[in-house]
Amino acid sequence: MPQIAWDYDRGGPSLWWKLDECQGLVANDSSETGSHDGVITIGSGGDNASEGSCESLQTDEAWYNGESGEINASLYFDGSDDFITLGTGPSTYSMSLWVKPSSTTQSIVDLGGSHTLTVSAGAISAGGFSTPTIYVDGYQTTTLPDTNWHQITVVTSTPFNTGTVTLGKIGGALYTGQIDEFKLFSYPMTFIQVRDNFARGAATLSH
Numbered sequence: 001m002p003q004i005a006w007d008y009d010r011g012g013p014s015l016w017w018k019l020d021e022c023q024g025l026v027a028n029d030s031s032e033t034g035s036h037d038g039v040i041t042i043g044s045g046g047d048n049a050s051e052g053s054c055e056s057l058q059t060d061e062a063w064y065n066g067e068s069g070e071i072n073a074s075l076y077f078d079g080s081d082d083f084i085t086l087g088t089g090p091s092t093y094s095m096s097l098w099v100k101p102s103s104t105t106q107s108i109v110d111l112g113g114s115h116t117l118t119v120s121a122g123a124i125s126a127g128g129f130s131t132p133t134i135y136v137d138g139y140q141t142t143t144l145p146d147t148n149w150h151q152i153t154v155v156t157s158t159p160f161n162t163g164t165v166t167l168g169k170i171g172g173a174l175y176t177g178q179i180d181e182f183k184l185f186s187y188p189m190t191f192i193q194v195r196d197n198f199a200r201g202a203a204t205l206s207h
Contacts, residue, residue: 013183014090017167020072022054022063027075027084027167036087038167043081069180070098070149071200079176083169088112089162094185096153096197097167101177104144107170108152109182112163116170117154119144130158138198140191147177151198155189 016031017038027038042051042062052061054073059065065076077083079102089111099108104122111117115128124142126132134142135153144150167182168175189197 014092014186015086015184017084017086017182018071019066019069019075019180019182022067022073023051025051027086036089038084038086038165040075040084041082046078046080046082048076048078048080048082066178066180069178070100070151071181074098074100074178074180076178077168077175079174081174083174084167086165086167089165089184090186091159092162092184092186093157093159093188094153094155095183096151096185096194097182098149098151098180099144099177100149100180101144101147101175103147103176106175106177107173108168108175108179110166110170111160112165115160115162117152118170124152126154126156128160129154129156130160132156135194135198138195149178149180151181153189153194153197155194157188159186 013031015029015036017027018030019027025040027040029036042048048062049060052058052063054063054067056064062076062082066074104119106119108117118125122144124134124144126134133155136150
């Protein structure tokens, strides 16, 4: 099944949210199928009063606060009432995303209640994953070293069906910082594939 999934997706992600929209409340799915657009929620509390746009110059807007992403734009989550609901995902072996958190303790993504990604005092945890392998910036480690841009990748050889995916929120705990390039993969990524996926973003890294 992983080989079939790799062939079907041409080695790319089964779902892919670039977060490059720069305006509006829809997170477009840029995968081959393009069938899982997400709904962005920006509450009026916290640093973000509205979604705004990347060009607004308004520092209380989520898109403006995230306009300098790892690859093009990103979205800024204020840790108060901002998150993205991405619907039900496919059978998943691997996930990756770029984060620029406000601190190294964060609730990052909920993959349907049984699988989560969190970090506590720099220690990354892939909750619910069966024997996960965690990578940061293309290398195997469970440590998020600081609050700069970093790519986190989680790979398991045991697939799981994602429920409703929520980015930036796990239960009542919300993420503070920027998120960019969130991807789910229907096959277990190899080390080389993890490195290649990281390199696509690292080539733009200048901040």
